[in-house]
Amino acid sequence: MQHQHIVDDLIREIHTRKDLPEGAKTELLRNVARLRDTRVNILVTGATGSGKSSTINALFNTQKARVGQGVDPETMDIVRYEFDNIVLFDSPGLGDGKEADLRHAKNITAKLREKDADGNLLVDLVLVVLDGSSRDLGTSFELINQVIIPSLGDDKSRLLVAINQADMAMKGRHWNHGENQPDPTLAAFLEEKVASTKRRIREATGVDVEPIYYAAGYKDGGQVQNPYNLAKLLVWMLRHTKQEKRVAFAQDINKDSRMWQDDDRRADYRAEISASLVESVIVGATLGGTLGTTLGGMIGGPAGAAVGRAIGTVVGGGIALVRSLFG
Ligand SMILES: Nc1nc2c(ncn2[C@@H]2O[C@H](COP(=O)(O)OP(=O)(O)OP(=O)(O)O)[C@@H](O)[C@H]2O)c(=O)[nH]1
Ligand SMILES: [Mg+2]
Structure with a gap:
């Protein structure tokens, strides 16, 4: 059955980014593709x-x-x-x-x-x-x-x-x-x-x-x-x-938001879900934060911080549906 996978959104998002160096893109794309098999x-x-x-x-x-x-x-x-x-x-x-x-x-x-x-x-x-x-x-x-x-x-x-x-x-x-x-x-x-x-x-x-x-x-x-x-x-x-x-x-x-609406309000469960999923995608895209050669070489310096931010936005955009569900 053919249907949309969040990995497809992520891949599209990475391709459209102008602020990511090509090497970083290649590496991210490779890692993100693997998420499909989780x-x-x-x-x-x-x-x-x-x-x-x-x-x-x-x-x-x-x-x-x-x-x-x-x-x-x-x-x-x-x-x-x-x-x-x-x-x-x-x-x-x-x-x-x-x-x-x-x-x-x-x-x-x-x-x-x-x-x-x-x-x-x-x-x-x-x-x-x-x-x-x-x-x-x-x-x-x-x-x-x-x-x-x-x-x-x-x-x-x-x-x-x-x-x-x-x-x-x-x-x-x-x-x-x-x-x-x-x-x-x-x-x-x-x-x-x-x-x-x-x-x-x-x-x-x-x-x-x-x-x-x-x-x-x-x-x-x-x-x-x-x-x-x-x-x-x-x-x-x-x-x-x-x-x-x-x-x-x-x-x-x-993806029906009515399923996730009512709870005991003792914590912001939806915020935790959103953060947890975004974090998991980032960890997957960057191979557990260890990163590969291209990305790894850049992290630490100011360029690394920029890449880190870019990854955050890529993931945020790529799983916009999850974020719209859970805030
Ligand atoms: N009021 C109420 N009814 C529920 C709830 N959850 C399930 N039910 C009802 O309980 C009955 C059994 O639910 P199922 O989901 O079929 O239970 P199951 O554990 O899968 O049962 P088996 O497959 O037979 O082992 C159904 O009539 C459901 O509608 C609930 O949270 N509240
Ligand atoms: Mg059953």
């Missing part, structure tokens, strides 16, 4: 009905998801969605009966231990979606504490735990539909859910996670509820992804 692999798991599909649809540009959709050959239960730069594995959690649970646990363990062609762990991030409307999250803690955490290896930072359906946590009460946010009673209830989730994982495994709550939202006939705290979820996902790989999100995230 892959971030995300495993999404959680109980049936927790909202895995809704979360995927809200976060990403789902018309593309259908294109690459297929069943993972090794694991019949894990559905694979391929976007341009993000690859998603959608796996059932536990709670489907003893036999199915064993199979799911095996599949998840294998996926988390899988290595890519370079010998690195394939899965960059595992997002566990908890159903915030459920009073008994025991099965999800079993999944996290007994299946996922033991399969992560030494680096536990791949794990992200998020409580979905925040709007339904008190059976739909205390949700302010006009403002699309919880009222103070529900917010306090959700905070307690976050704290107890953190506690239950730490007590069982010694691992510290920073859970968040959000709502993926829904469309139900004429009824539409936009997501809540989805930008916060994306911030958390970006923080858990290696900086040089974050650029993958710039290409594939949902």
Whole structure:
């Protein structure tokens, strides 16, 4: 399928710059072209009905998801969605009966231990979606504490735990539909859910996670509820992804601004997303700041500073869409 890639915008932008020396242009173009191949692999798991599909649809540009959709050959239960730069594995959690649970646990363990062609762990991030409307999250803690955490290896930072359906946590009460946010009673209830989730994982495994709550939202006939705290979820996902790989999100995230509007306002999540994506592109374009010969020779002097500024503007222009979405 032919469609616009942010790398194409960047390349066009670099070509039109008059203030960049030819050598620098060549080098930037070569580095930027490589960004097209950046892959971030995300495993999404959680109980049936927790909202895995809704979360995927809200976060990403789902018309593309259908294109690459297929069943993972090794694991019949894990559905694979391929976007341009993000690859998603959608796996059932536990709670489907003893036999199915064993199979799911095996599949998840294998996926988390899988290595890519370079010998690195394939899965960059595992997002566990908890159903915030459920009073008994025991099965999800079993999944996290007994299946996922033991399969992560030494680096536990791949794990992200998020409580979905925040709007339904008190059976739909205390949700302010006009403002699309919880009222103070529900917010306090959700905070307690976050704290107890953190506690239950730490007590069982010694691992510290920073859970968040959000709502993926829904469309139900004429009824539409936009997501809540989805930008916060994306911030958390970006923080858990290696900086040089974050650029993958710039290409594939949902470009509908309504998805990113409503959140708890405890931080400027959209500004962080924008800065994080721009930074990631700059790091990629300049090869992690180490730079190649041409650019490297210029950095340090006044010419280097000018090139540095130019790169900033090139990237800013090249991912204008991201900046217009997130400010
Ligand atoms: N009110 C509300 N409903 C939600 C939210 N997220 C998902 N839902 C609803 O919850 C139901 C299940 O959502 P899915 O996204 O299909 O859940 P899933 O985890 O993919 O489920 P399986 O694929 O069956 O394992 C659907 O009816 C969604 O519309 C939310 O944030 N708020
Ligand atoms: Mg689903």
